[in-house]
Amino acid sequence: MNTDFYDEARDGTSSLLHNIVYCSRAAPGVTAHDIQAIIATARRHNAAHGITGLLVFGSDVFFQWLEGPQAKIVELMARIHRDTRHNTVVELSVNEEVRERVFPTWDMELVQPDDIHEVLQDALRDTRAAVNAKALRELIQRVDQACLS
Numbered sequence: 675m676n677t678d679f680y681d682e683a684r685d686g687t688s689s690l691l692h693n694i695v696y697c698s699r700a701a702p703g704v705t706a707h708d709i710q711a712i713i714a715t716a717r718r719h720n721a722a723h724g725i726t727g728l729l730v731f732g733s734d735v736f737f738q739w740l741e742g743p744q745a746k747i748v749e750l751m752a753r754i755h756r757d758t759r760h761n762t763v764v765e766l767s768v769n770e771e772v773r774e775r776v777f778p779t780w781d782m783e784l785v786q787p788d789d790i791h792e793v794l795q796d797a798l799r800d801t802r803a804a805v806n807a808k809a810l811r812e813l814i815q816r817v818d819q820a821c822l823s
């Protein structure tokens with residue numbers, strides 16, 4: 675078993691992960707400095723709580739992929755909903771029984787709009803789990819429709 679992709683519980687069994695994908699609209703006046711601050715906080719917090727994923731920002735729209743232990747993801751989403759740097763948070767997919775991470779090494783990667791399609795297509799090619807493939811396909815479609823760059 676590749677432990678890069680599975681979360682190992684103490685008894686050696688792999689534990690289920692939670693995956694949420696959402697989009698939101700940046701609040702008026704949000705700057706590149708704000709985005710860097712979000713990423714810095716996210717990397718620090720996520721690394722400490724076993725959360726990984728990516729954030730893409732373009733044309734005043736955010737898309738974020740979050741994966742990690744269920745309680746941690748639920749707690750983070752509550753904070754994200756309260757964050758005044760964005761609004762209109764719409765959850766695009768929620769999977770409660772994910773067995774492998776799609777982005778195991780990314781505490782929170784800021785992906786540029788020009789790169790997001792390729793990043794997601796690569797992830798789709800590499801994933802072995804049907805639930806992840808479904809969420810990735812959904813996100814690719816939404817990102818392409820949003821014309822981020």
Ligand SMILES: Cc1cc2nc3c(=O)[nH]c(=O)nc-3n(C[C@H](O)[C@H](O)[C@H](O)COP(=O)(O)O)c2cc1C
Pocket residue numbers: 698712715716717719720729736738750753754755757759760782
């Ligand atoms: C689009 C967006 C994505 C965010 N992603 C994360 C994240 O992945 N991890 C994180 O800890 N905070 C993230 N944040 C910041 C949280 O909303 C929150 O400000 C931060 O976790 C600190 O929370 P606190 O002020 O309650 O301590 C994000 C904020 C925005 C607007």
